[in-house]
Amino acid sequence: MDSSGILSKRSWLVDAANRVLPAAWSAGMLPRPELDDALLLENARTKTGLSDFGDEWFRAPLKVLVAALREEADLNNLGRFGAAGQIAKMLRDRLWTQAWLSEQPEIGRRSLARPVFVVGPMRSGTTRLHRLLAADDRFAHMRMFEAIAPVPEPGRRPGRFDRRRLEARAILGAVHRFNPDTAIIHPTGPLQPEEELGLLVASFWGMKHEAQWNVPGYGAWSVGRDATPAYRHMALLLKLVGWMRGDDDRRPWVLKTPQHMLDLPALTKVFPDARIVFTHRDPQSVVASSSSLVWNQKIIHSDSVDPRTVGREWFDKTHLQIESMRAARRRIPESRRIDVNYEDVDADWQSVMRRIYRFLDMDMAPALPAMQAYVQRTHHSSRLKRHRYSLDAFGLDAGVVKDRFADYVEAFELGARPSPQPRPVRAVPGSTDWTPAAARSRIPARIAAARR
Template sequence: MMLDVPAAHTLQMPARRRIAWANRALERSWAKGWSPVPDLSPDALVAEARKRVPGGELGDPGVWRVNLDVLCADLLSGEARLSALGKTMACGQLVAALRNRMLAHRLWAEHPEIADVPVARPVLVLGQMRSGTTRMQRLLACDPRLSWTRHYESWCPVGRARRLRAAATLGVMRALNPEFSVIHPTSAGAPDEEIGLFSLATYGATFEAQWRVPGFARWCEGRDTRPVYAEFKRLLQTIAWLRGGREHRPWVVKVPQLTQDLASVLETFPDARLVRVERDPVATVASAASLVRNQMRVQSDAVDDAWIGREWLGKVRLRRERVEAALAARPEVPVVEVAFDNMNRDWSGEMRRVYAVIGLELTPKVERRMRRYLARAAREGRGGHRYAIEEFGLSEGEVRAALA
């Protein structure tokens, strides 16, 4: 099956050269003793983070420490096949996440009133990775009666110069991997998914989608996620508090990770309304695998496309099963189902169905804002190319049978 998708098949030549140059420079620096090889052991990462937040506390180890231990075991075993740049990026990401964790716990200790900030009746955009959830979230973000998370708030939820730090990181990533800006256009202030908040717990697809870490993935799939989501809610409360505590609008929350953990999500947000987005399963798996491949190629010179295909087919299947089980157990939860193709044909009609469930009128003014967003997104998404599900060692029939 051939698919028209954003350019994710290969890294552009200038980016490949930059990555190769960075790998050579890092390896030479390590060989000459000019800089240390990144230490990806858990204790070393925690120690490095403590240098940046002296006296910082990390909170309940049951939320984050075992996750970190399992992730680092995969990284240190060589399973992820990280390049020099990959090791450097992994170290930087994990230290930054631990730093953010310490800053969050310091803020919570200083301001316990954050725990009282309401997150009332959130609208959860529920769907697989690459199923159209970003489009849905950003359409809803056109409505000033709803609240949403900005990119910088997801990745830098606490600390100083949050927007500047997020923008700088995006700049580096665009230089190394310009195709990702086509796959998932964003900016520091744009509406974006809350995946960055999970990094504070060293949890989930934040890491699974960029490194080959199957042991970590299986651990996350099997652990009790209720403590992770209790902290996730506290981070949303923190974002609202940092805005001045005036965010009493329903919050639009969108992370594909929610599909894997929906039972815990609904326990944490019992009054949530769900917008469930579905896409053709072959397109979903192929697009997800393409995104993962694009991310992995920046940090590894030994990316196995067939492994990615198997891993993410299994992930999509598991997440679908988890959603069905959670919804069957909670039939009272309001849900509206939206098909990707129907959005392509009649987005306005589909959004009216969504608004009926979330209890708002789709006003002409909001609809005009949505129309402008879609026109802008169409311009930003130009320059696609074709690729096939078979590139990931899968067939259309195999995917459809697995997800029947």
């Protein structure tokens, strides 16, 4: 397949912004972005007049991330401006969160009982299942504007007009102008159900950073670390979001983000009565679609993104997600988990949803009309333009991918039984010296020091 029609192309606006921003910095029209964690922390304190960031755990991932952005990411001007702005906003949000919790202690006492988590690899149908469940108004769910800006400015009150909706619309419009394919890969809107990844990013945690920037040092540092503090902060933000809406906290949340694949021990520790819907899809499609999504994001922030590097990274990242999930799910009681295959949802989504509702011990009938309306809307939009992707566009061999995931495919009945003597995993063409160990050996010294 010709990859020229598969790989996203960024808008001319990115190149224009890269030319204009240095002049704006020199003229003092915009602050020059500085990627220094100490300076970013001090600026956040100065601008807000606040000093309490909450649990200090976040400082370690922040330090490693900023070092990786500075030394590995090869950011262009727009990427540097965006990275510094995102970090500044997250630090401000942490300060505002603690201000809210101090002023309104009832927020911390809210219940988060019996949440439902949709957990699966990136691009395995988690969004579709999450939005089907979110159509049921017996569940609470994050909305896109809340995922972007979960913390309102201190002093606002529930029930009043929330300008975060307008801000989210403006941000989404800018994203679509700078890279139009984003609307095809992950269609959304300010009030649409959205994943809670932004609540984990508030602790500078999660593979969102790796999907946006080339920060392999940060990714290597993150592997195997206990994410419990990030999930505790996520729980506080969920309580704040529900309180700001005036929601009844007896209504369970329905949540999802692929990050949970890596962090199930932390998730089940913070949400001990969580019920989990695991999604599974043919790994060849997962790896190709994930690589396409990551490529689409990275080309905005850097001028030197290589599709083969993206493919190798998300081949390994998908494997890490799946192996981490399989190791952790054994400790989750069967009464609290259910498995769903992507192809089954494609073939008969109503049968799959009936099975999920039986697992949840709920009647599906009240939610069926809203679910049908969602399916009709998405069917119409997908007919207009579909997300196209392929393994070879990212230098990946289908046989290598199939062999590496053969055990997973067999365990969850995702395809025909593979050959009993699979071929050894070989390097992607053009990168014969690449291995995970070799990648780790190239982590810059200062990032390695931060890991210690």
